[in-house]
Amino acid sequence: MSTTLKSLLVGTALTTASAASAVELEVTHWWTSGGEAAAVSEFAAAWNATGNTWVDGAIxxxxxxxxxxxxxxxxGGDPMAATQLNHGRQAQELIEAGLLLDLTDVAEAGGWTDIVNPSSLLDACTLDGKIYCVPINIHSAQWIWLSHAAYENAGLEVPSDWNEFVATAGDLNAAGTLPLAMGQQGWQQSIAFGAITLAVAGLDAWKAVNVDKDADAARGPEYTAAFEAVAAARSLASESAVQDWNLATNMVITGQAGAQIMGDWAQGEFAVAGQVEGEDYSCLPGLGLNAVLDTGGDAFYFPVNDDPEITAAQKELAALLISPEAQVSFNLAKGSLPVRGDIDMSAANGCMQKGLEILASGGVLPSADISFSADTQTQIExxxxxxxxxxxSAADAQADYADLIEKAD
Amino acid sequence: MTVVSDPRPRSAKRPSRLFKNWMAKIASLPMILTALVVFLGGTAWTVTYSFTGSRMLPRAKWVGLDQYERLWDTDRWIISIKNLAIYGSCSMILTLVLGFSLAACLDRKIRFESAFRTIFLYPFALSFVVTGLAWQWILNPDFGLQSVVRSWGWESFAFNPLNDPNTVIFGLLIAGLWQGTGLIMCIMLAGLRGIDEDIWKAARVDGIGTVKTYVVVIIPMMRPVFITALVMIASGIIKLYDLVVAQTGGGPGLASEVPAKYVIEYMFRAQNLGQGFAASTMMLCSVVIILIPWAYLEFGGRKRG
Structure with a gap:
């Protein structure tokens, strides 16, 4: 027997032995960027502190x-112990097929219905009255990020809402600065579209289309105005030749572009670049017009397991993830908002504080992940x-969009 | 007696064709089973489920031709088909022309032939993902070709194919040609080396020019080589996916989408298996439509002759 084979066998024996002594849970997720990895290691540390082992399965x-x-x-019958997914419709068929663990007893013991704010997050985890996932954090997409350097160079005031931004865009362009940075990818353009429609068409029309899936509302005059605003934004971003969202954010950081419409994860880029909110950049939730945010985000699901020991550990982990300590340390590292309103987030920066205020005042909407199936979202993108x-033309796009809403599920 | 017993020894002497070379047939049984179960079975399953409303999980909920109606009503699919047609026809012609021209040049007994051959073949050793990323940077206006030429003093030089929806497909084509031409060149070179030296001598005696000899005499003689090259290029075109993902991600907008990417994205990102299966069935149909007349001409003709 070769030495390599021997050492391999010994290694396997050791792993099996350690697996038997402590409960190892493999957790898969796609948090791999700097801030995200730091955030997930907070969870891992908290879990390891309970005497169990967190096996990180980052993808x-x-x-x-x-x-x-x-x-x-x-x-395929090789389930991990826990996994990240975006809550909403993504896991619905897995739940229906009986592949995910019912967490209702954990939720009742922890009083989740009282602590999770907004409650729509828990609704997104619920199917037929049973709870199948733990909401972890809230990300919202309706933010515009403005570069102070770009506006100072052009001798302009930093806009305080979308209308001011559009009004000053021409001057900004004349000063040689691109008004709007835009990554040329469908999901980013879809986010910008969502944010602009929410700001321009208003809350009622937005809800009629996105929540009630009312195709007539999508053909209505509010949405006509919104599509024209998006067409105007398109011309402001026509010179933007970047693909990835963080490259577009970088244009705002360096002052090459005036603004970017992007979700709250963009502030991680500003933080890494050492910029200070209010001095180097501004953030306007709801584009400064409608101070409401959608509440997408991440949740953990626990695939059904035959081993009762693992099932018990899965429920223990579920309770841990939503505990106040884990929520604070994770969300501060990730830059996202916590899913419970009863914890102290005073260490959060200015943009997060704005988001927290909106959450506390109840200005929340369901995210696209909750409203639409992945299929409809892909078509809209x-x-x-x-x-x-x-x-x-804006009219053609509106007609196509209304057709999609009509067939949406 | 003789009449009755006659067939028996004959059948013992001549076993049916099925049992001829039975060792070889047993040896190839795993491959035959793989082909039947995995390829044919998988294909049949996919085609069957393309008539269902399957979303994330395959479900036998029949919806007739709905998936196909939606498919041909989708702009993105139409754009993908057009892109593949442009890329495919350009790639087919240019790869053959360039591959053959390079091979013919190398065949003129030039110096450092093996060095050139290696240089031309090297891109083929790279995966499409590496090729795509490399050409994404080369064609990037701020870092690549455009900025280099501008730094030489030609300030107005503009070459930015990847960010223009009308030209992005040609940006892909450049990368695809760069990667694929070397292999075709090598196949052509092998074919050229297989041509008898006496043909050239005869052509010279008859006073036929070099180019004319290539076009009129050599190329018709290289028919099998061209067929091989054609099949290789065509299969590469149909499955075009990784180059697009690495180089443009389908963008800007939908301008460089291809059918294979539509299939993958609708199956997994949009969690709509039925739609993805319908698209892949259409891809299969297009291959079959091209393949059957060709196979008929190629193999049917030989049997008759």
Missing amino acids: AGSGGTARPIIISRIL DLMAQFWTSDM
Whole structure:
């Protein structure tokens, strides 16, 4: 027997032995960037402190890459102990197929219905009255990030809402600065579209389309105005030749561009660049017009396991993830908002504080992950990708969009 | 008696074709089973489920031709098909022309032939992902070709194919040609080396020019080599996916989407298996439509002759 083979066998024996003594839970997620990895290690430390072992199963790439891997492992009979997914519709079929663990007893013991704020997060985890996931954090997409350097160079005031931004865009352009940085990818264009419609079309029309899926509202005059605003934004971003969102954020950080519409995860980039909110950059939730945020985010799901020991550990982990200490340390590192309103987040920075205020005042909306199936979202992203990069007219885009809403599920 | 017993010894002497070379047939049984179960079975399963409303999990909920109606009603699919048609026809013609021209040049007994051959073949050793990323940087206006030429003093030089929806497909084509031409060149070179030296001598005696000899005599003689090259290029075109993902991600907008990417994204990102299966069935149909007449001409003709 060769030495390599021997050492391999010994190694395997050791791993099996250690697995038997403590409960090891493999946790898969796609948090791999600097801030995200720091955040997930907070969870791992908290879990290891209970005497169990956190086996980190990070999958590089975005959710789009990781989700098929996670789902095929669950379907293929090789389930991990716990996994990240975006709460909402993504796991619905897995729950229906009986592949995910029912956490209702843990939720009742922990009084989740009282502590989770907004309660829509828990609703997104609930199917037929049973709770299947632990909400972890809240990310919202309706933010505009403004570069102070760009406006100072052009001798302009930093805008305080979307209308002011559009009004000053021409002067900014004349000063040689690109008004709006935009990564040329469908999901980013879809986020910008969502944020602009919420600001321009208003809350009622937005809810009619996104929550009630009312195609007539999508054909209505509010949405016509919104599509024209998006077409105007398209011309402001026409010179933006970057693909990835963080490259577009970098244009705002360096003052090459005036603004970017992007979710709250962008503030991680500003933080890494050492910029200070209010001095170097500004953030406006709801584009400064409608101070409401959607409440997408991440949740943990626990695939069903035959081993009762692991099942018990899974429930223990579920309770730990939503505990006040774990919520504070994780969300401060990640830059996202906590899922419970009863904890002290005073260490959070200015943008997070704005978000927390909106959450506390109840200005929350369901996220696209909750309202629409992945299929409908992909179709909307495709339409937006086409609309933003071609000279498609606002009226045509609106008609196509209304058709999608009509068929949406 | 003789009449009755006659067939028996004959059948013992001549076993049915099924049992001829039975050792070889048993040896190839695993491959035959793989082909039947994995390829044919998988294909049949995919086609069957393309008529269902399967979302994340395959479900036998029949919806007739709904998936196909939606597919051909989707702009992104139409754009993908058009892109593949442009990329495919350009790639097919240019790879053959460039591959053959390079091979013919090398065949003129030039110096350092093996060095050139290695240089031309090297890109093929790289994966499409590496090729795509490398060309993404080369064609990036701020770091690549455009900035280099501008730094030489030609300030107005503009070459930015990847950010223009109308030209992005040609940016892909450059990378695809760079990667694939070397291999075709090597196949062509092998074919050229297989041509008898006497043909050239005869052509010279008859006073036929070099180029004309290539076009009129050599190329028709290299028919099998061209067929091989054609099949290799065509299969590369149909499965075009990784180059697009690495180089443009389908962008800007939908301008460089391809059918294979549509299939993958609708199956996994959009969690709509039925739609993805319908798209992959259409890809299969297009391959079959091209393949059957060709196979008929190629193999049917030989049997008759």
